[in-house]
Amino acid sequence: MIGLTNVEKYYGDYHALRGITANIPEGEFFSLLGPSGCGKTTLLRAIAGFEHLSGGSLTIDGQDMSRIAPHRRPTNMVFQSYAIFPHLSVAENVGFGLRKRKDINRDARQRMVDEALDMVGLSGYGSRRAHALSGGQRQRVALARALILKPKVLLLDEPLSALDKKMREQMQAELRRLQRQIGITFVLVTHDQEEALIMSDRIAVMFDGQIAQMDAPQTLYRRPSTRRVAEFIGVMNFLPAARVGDEMFDVAGLGKAFIDRSQVMNGAGTDCVAGLRPETLSILFDGSDVPDHSFEGTITDRAYYGDMTYYDVVITPGTAPVTISMKNRAGRPILEPNTKATVAWDPRSLIIFGA
Amino acid sequence: MKGGWLRIYAIVYLIFLYLPVALLPIFAFNDGTIIAFPLQGFTAKWFLELAAIQALHSALWNSLFIALVTATLSTLLAIGAARASTRYKFPGKAPIMGAIMLPLVLPEIIVAVALLVVLLQLGIGLTSWTVIAGHTLICTPFAIAILSSSFQGLDASVEEAAIDLGETRWGAFRTITLPLVAPGIISAFLIAFTISLDEFIIAFFLTGAEPTLPVYLWSQLRFPTRIPAVMALGTLLLLASLIILSIAEYARRRGIARTGGKDSGGFL
Numbered sequence: 001m002i003g004l005t006n007v008e009k010y011y012g013d014y015h016a017l018r019g020i021t022a023n024i025p026e027g028e029f030f031s032l033l034g035p036s037g038c039g040k041t042t043l044l045r046a047i048a049g050f051e052h053l054s055g056g057s058l059t060i061d062g063q064d065m066s067r068i069a070p071h072r073r074p075t076n077m078v079f080q081s082y083a084i085f086p087h088l089s090v091a092e093n094v095g096f097g098l099r100k101r102k103d104i105n106r107d108a109r110q111r112m113v114d115e116a117l118d119m120v121g122l123s124g125y126g127s128r129r130a131h132a133l134s135g136g137q138r139q140r141v142a143l144a145r146a147l148i149l150k151p152k153v154l155l156l157d158e159p160l161s162a163l164d165k166k167m168r169e170q171m172q173a174e175l176r177r178l179q180r181q182i183g184i185t186f187v188l189v190t191h192d193q194e195e196a197l198i199m200s201d202r203i204a205v206m207f208d209g210q211i212a213q214m215d216a217p218q219t220l221y222r223r224p225s226t227r228r229v230a231e232f233i234g235v236m237n238f239l240p241a242a243r244v245g246d247e248m249f250d251v252a253g254l255g256k257a258f259i260d261r262s263q264v265m266n267g268a269g270t271d272c273v274a275g276l277r278p279e280t281l282s283i284l285f286d287g288s289d290v291p292d293h294s295f296e297g298t299i300t301d302r303a304y305y306g307d308m309t310y311y312d313v314v315i316t317p318g319t320a321p322v323t324i325s326m327k328n329r330a331g332r333p334i335l336e337p338n339t340k341a342t343v344a345w346d347p348r349s350l351i352i353f354g355a
Numbered sequence: 356m357k358g359g360w361l362r363i364y365a366i367v368y369l370i371f372l373y374l375p376v377a378l379l380p381i382f383a384f385n386d387g388t389i390i391a392f393p394l395q396g397f398t399a400k401w402f403l404e405l406a407a408i409q410a411l412h413s414a415l416w417n418s419l420f421i422a423l424v425t426a427t428l429s430t431l432l433a434i435g436a437a438r439a440s441t442r443y444k445f446p447g448k449a450p451i452m453g454a455i456m457l458p459l460v461l462p463e464i465i466v467a468v469a470l471l472v473v474l475l476q477l478g479i480g481l482t483s484w485t486v487i488a489g490h491t492l493i494c495t496p497f498a499i500a501i502l503s504s505s506f507q508g509l510d511a512s513v514e515e516a517a518i519d520l521g522e523t524r525w526g527a528f529r530t531i532t533l534p535l536v537a538p539g540i541i542s543a544f545l546i547a548f549t550i551s552l553d554e555f556i557i558a559f560f561l562t563g564a565e566p567t568l569p570v571y572l573w574s575q576l577r578f579p580t581r582i583p584a585v586m587a588l589g590t591l592l593l594l595a596s597l598i599i600l601s602i603a604e605y606a607r608r609r610g611i612a613r614t615g616g617k618d619s620g621g622f623l
Contacts, residue, residue: 050515071518083516087534097520142516149520 001026001061001185002047002153008055009042009209016042018209020056024187024202026152029179031188031196034206035232040189043206044155047187049073061152076146077155080162082138084130090117091126093141097149116144119178136167143175147182154179156188160195172198193233197221205229221277225265227353230275237281237322241274241352249274249352253315253322254295257347267354278325280349283311284342285332294344297322299337309334313341379593383586390582401587411588414571418552421483421567425490426548432491433498433543434536440499441506459496466492467560474561481563489557494550498543505539505610538610545603549596568592 002024009017017039024030032040045051047058049070058065060074076097085093095113098104104112117123120140125133130141139159146154159175160168176199179186190196196203197217204214213225224230227238241251247264250256251274284290297313300321309328312321324343328334335341383402387395405411439445440452458466470489479485509532517527533540555569562570572588575581 048519050518069523070515071521071523075519077516077519079512079516081510081512083510083512085513085517085531096517100521145516145520 001028002187003059003062004043004047004056005058006056007043007046007053007058009039009046009051010054016209017046017054020209020211022204022211022214024185026185027183029176029186029188029199029201031190031200031203032206033190033193033196033203033232036191038206039209040191040206041157044077044157044187044189047153048075048077048155074152075155076149076151076153077157078139078142078146078159080158082142082159082162084133084138084141086131088130089126090122090128090130090133090141093130094126094144094148096145112148116148119147120144121174135163136171139163139171143178147178151184153185153187156186158189158191161190161192168195175199197233205232207232222349223262223265223351224275227273227275230351230353235278235323237276237278238353239274239276239322240355241272243268243270243272243352251350253297253319254293254345257293257350259347259350259352263348263350264352265354268352269354271355273353273355275351275353276322276345277349278310278323280346281322281324282344283313283324283326283335284344290342291344293347294342297341297343299335299339299341301337302335304328304334311335311341313343376593379586380590382583383590385583388580388583390586401583402591404584405587405591408584411568411571414566414568417483417565418568421486421490421558422548422551424487425494425551426544428487428491429494429498429547430502430540430544432495433502434540436495436499437502437506438532441503441509442511455499456496458493459500463493463554463556467557470557471560481561483563483565485561485563486558486567489561490551490554493554493557494547497550498547501543501546501607502536502539505536508611509535536610538606541606542603542610545599545606549599549603553592553596 002022004020004022004024007017007020009015020039020043032043034040042051046053047060047065049065049068053066065073085096088096091110091113094116095109098109098112113126114123117126120143122137122140122144125137125141130138133141142159156175160171163171172195175186188196188199197220200217202214202216203220205212205220207228213220213229215223220229221233224233224236227236230236239252239254241249244250244256247258247261248256249259249272254274284294295315297315298317299311300314301312303310307328309326311324311326313324314321322343326332381394382390384397384399385394386398386400436452436455440448467489470485470492474481474485513535514527514532517531518524522530553569554567555573558567558570559573566574568588572585575585
């Protein structure tokens, strides 16, 4: 559907995109995730046609886009600021792109506008002035305005960043539902890892103009290919480790364990780093059996989140603590700092990175 | 009293600023040729006298023509400059914009003499068009200042959104950008019009056989009997300026209200 091959972009001396290669199939919800300045928005704008490529090629539906102006591309975009036309009504905004279509008469246009407004839950808002809408409503108008043209690809530039938390969560679910319903390709730009995990079929994590890893959310979370990706997505504890056998590793504070090859990332030599997610560690409360893999530590800090409690546990005095997240189940105490704790861990959830 | 001295200062300041102007209509309706108190009685005859002076009429039409052409040229030039300065990055932008805005603070007499010298050297005769050239030079910065704030208040992505929805670059500018900055354009046009209409120094230096209204006014001051009529004319000009500037400000504020933006100033 969208084919990116060795895409390069320079702004003067600044190298914004470095050899981006990716294939986005039809109907996929694809996210570009990365910190600000990583090139994700530049890449999205290049697909829309607002940025010329300095090198490489871009095809949409097999057609080369290098000589296609933005207004002729089969893409439509939802802008970060929504870019609602403030002097037009909601219906005029939504129907804007249809004005150029000579094959659609006024009645048909009216019907399509009504359908589009209905789709985003704004039935009856057509005659309102656009600037009198709330943030969430503007978002929906921008969405209806882009989708009414039935693009092959919908591009979304941080569409939810201006909304409050509740509204954002609601729109995330709604966007996902809408994408499944109409079945076109969505390309979303976001810096919010949680948003990317929730919504996407596949995520490309970008740093410094390059794609660091491109995978499904679960793979990305459970098998991040580098420490940087692991740190950017969720929380991960890092402990120094050493390879002591073919598949045997000695992890500082945890001891020796057999680690499957699939958990060892490229670049891991004799000296390496072991990564553990906070939820794969668990504090053993009184009365539990001590499993094969466990360690003793001291709680130095805790943060209570309501549904969860995060503990910082120091294994060896003088080293950095590891973070452990525990569900707050009924009858389970909230431990205080300076308490000793026994922590269970599972070699199957450990990842080995290069040092 | 809190801020007592500041309040007195403000009142004195306003009196100083507007008392001379207020004298204009007072003596325009005074039944006597000598500009002095006590007033002699109420009359409207000076206004009637204005209607009879042929030279005044041609000066008025000349001024209106110059102001209209100047305002049109300045506004067109300012739309391009304001858009370029707010939307694009280009090398030498700061010095270029500085040079364009400089006539705002340059002494007008210097501009006038310089233009006169250049025109004489080039062998171009002095006509209404030379006044228009001079006026466009000094009116354009004002128009740019007004239009820059209009363009600045505009979200850059609305034009891109229009292109994304199938408009060409020009189509997006015409259907989205122009309507959104239209109040700014009207405001800029009217202010340029007023400045040109009232301008004296450049018109005095660059005018040919047909004087503008301010130049004609100045020439009449040599005749004491004409002074009350000049006062009457001044009163009318004052009124016209106030009305035009009010419309300009109204247009600017309505534009901001229509797009739901925030008022970031303006000249009034």
